[in-house]
Amino acid sequence: MLQGLTDIHCHLLPGVDDGPDEMEEAVRILRKEYDDGVRQLIVTPHYRKGMFETEMEKIVFAYLALRREAMKIDSCLRLYLGCEFHAHSKMEQELEGKIRPTLAGSRYVLTEFSSSHSYERIRNQVSGLCRKGFLPVLAHIERYPCISQDMDRVRDIKACGAYIQVNAGSLLGESGRRTRHFCGQCMKQDLIDFIATDAHGIRQRKPNLLACRKYTEKKMGSDYAEKIFNVNPEYILQNKVL
Numbered sequence: 001m002l003q004g005l006t007d008i009h010c011h012l013l014p015g016v017d018d019g020p021d022e023m024e025e026a027v028r029i030l031r032k033e034y035d036d037g038v039r040q041l042i043v044t045p046h047y048r049k050g051m052f053e054t055e056m057e058k059i060v061f062a063y064l065a066l067r068r069e070a071m072k073i074d075s076c077l078r079l080y081l082g083c084e085f086h087a088h089s090k091m092e093q094e095l096e097g098k099i100r101p102t103l104a105g106s107r108y109v110l111t112e113f114s115s116s117h118s119y120e121r122i123r124n125q126v127s128g129l130c131r132k133g134f135l136p137v138l139a140h141i142e143r144y145p146c147i148s149q150d151m152d153r154v155r156d157i158k159a160c161g162a163y164i165q166v167n168a169g170s171l172l173g174e175s176g177r178r179t180r181h182f183c184g185q186c187m188k189q190d191l192i193d194f195i196a197t198d199a200h201g202i203r204q205r206k207p208n209l210l211a212c213r214k215y216t217e218k219k220m221g222s223d224y225a226e227k228i229f230n231v232n233p234e235y236i237l238q239n240k241v242l
């Protein structure tokens, strides 16, 4: 059993994407996660053709540097490397070629789409990833209108093999009432697999996992909160199928 909370989606590596520019801010975000009771973090820098294509060497360098900072905070604070992979047609080949990492070396892949992607496009990508043995985790599903306007599609995409991740801030209302309502419906209908911060900074899009855990427990009870925040993330870190 893991100690503390696990954040499976956050942008904490300095200077590699639109997360923190400097190590100093990265450490402040990390410290906030720690103060929230987070003890495992999978850092997930963006990978998106034409927008975020930082060389892996630079990412690994930043990751190792941040890991050293984590050790200074507490040796119980564990960092893992992942990636938020923006879907494209050669995605499976790139993953098989290990161009970018999966989540903590598991078969789980944090997969992001554009808000303009059609439902058919998302469904095909999920099926393609599953066929190749990957376990796609849909990053912040609340951001895709083709899904968030139709609850049946949430069920359908899960049936296709996708796992559902929503952002803590979206549930807490930081992205507006509509988004909160959708996330709340997903929660009530037990369609969510993971809740993560998608943290990018210390002022804006800052970590908030503890606040969301408390909110979830109040709404859904302690067993449910335990499942989402403690049990499910362990499946990723142990590379077991949820």
Ligand SMILES: [Fe+2]
Pocket: 009, 010, 011, 084, 139, 198
């Ligand atoms: Fe993200």
